[in-house]
Amino acid sequence: MMALARKGLFVTGTDTGVGKTFVTAGLARCLLDRGIRPGVFKPVETGCALRRGKRIPRDGAFLKHMAGATEPIEEIVPYRLAAPLAPQVAAEKEGVRIQIQRIHRAFLEISSRHPYTLVEGAGGILVPVTRKYTMVDLMRQCNLPVLLVSRIGLGTLNHTLLTLFYLAQHGIPVAGVVLNDPDGRRDPSARTNPSMLAQWSSVPILGTIPHRGGIRTTRASADEIARRVGRHVKVDGMLR
Ligand SMILES: Nc1ncnc2c1ncn2[C@@H]1O[C@H](COP(=O)(O)OP(=O)(O)OP(=O)(O)O)[C@@H](O)[C@H]1O
């Protein structure tokens, strides 16, 4: 087992659908391949379909699979909500009261059992979780450095810098940024995104993941996702 200075990462994104699950799951598998069995945690998942009377959190299930986790899915994803909306809205719609303390206890439970824990947020950093708390409050509560996944393309400088400046202002440490291309639009800005981000921010860019058609964050793409994250992201730099 490798000696670890930090105990994990809170993976967030500039938006929904940027590749948080892709990167988190890929990292989980890369750690497993290095002999580290990571804990995985997704505090709230919305848009969970009903299967045999149970709400199935697809991101959480995929993270569990990639990390080889043995915890029941209800521990990995304490809140599993139906509506494909922000957590606060989905919870209010179902009459569920999201308790920040319960999320914290569930996180401590998992992180205490593993040498390294990967948390996937929902949406971006200011997504409302309850009437009083946003994803930033959960980051603070987990006390893990943030890994920001940004979408390559036009608009990403604005979204990435907004996110980084807000996190810095609120004292949340950032481990780095991973640029990902979930849609493969072949935008001309893709070439200049990394150098522009490096010029405008001091946060390390830990990888740039190109698009590859036909990949989904499901078991069928598990090996491919692990390979791509292993090849394009500085996993060892992240662990140090
Ligand atoms: N580099 C890539 N190449 C091809 N497809 C990708 C890539 N990155 C992500 N995708 C695909 O884009 C979709 C969105 O990615 P993902 O589910 O990881 O986003 P997310 O940020 O976790 O979204 P959410 O906010 O819903 O949790 C997925 O179907 C995923 O397989």
Ligand SMILES: [Mg+2]
């Ligand atoms: Mg996701």
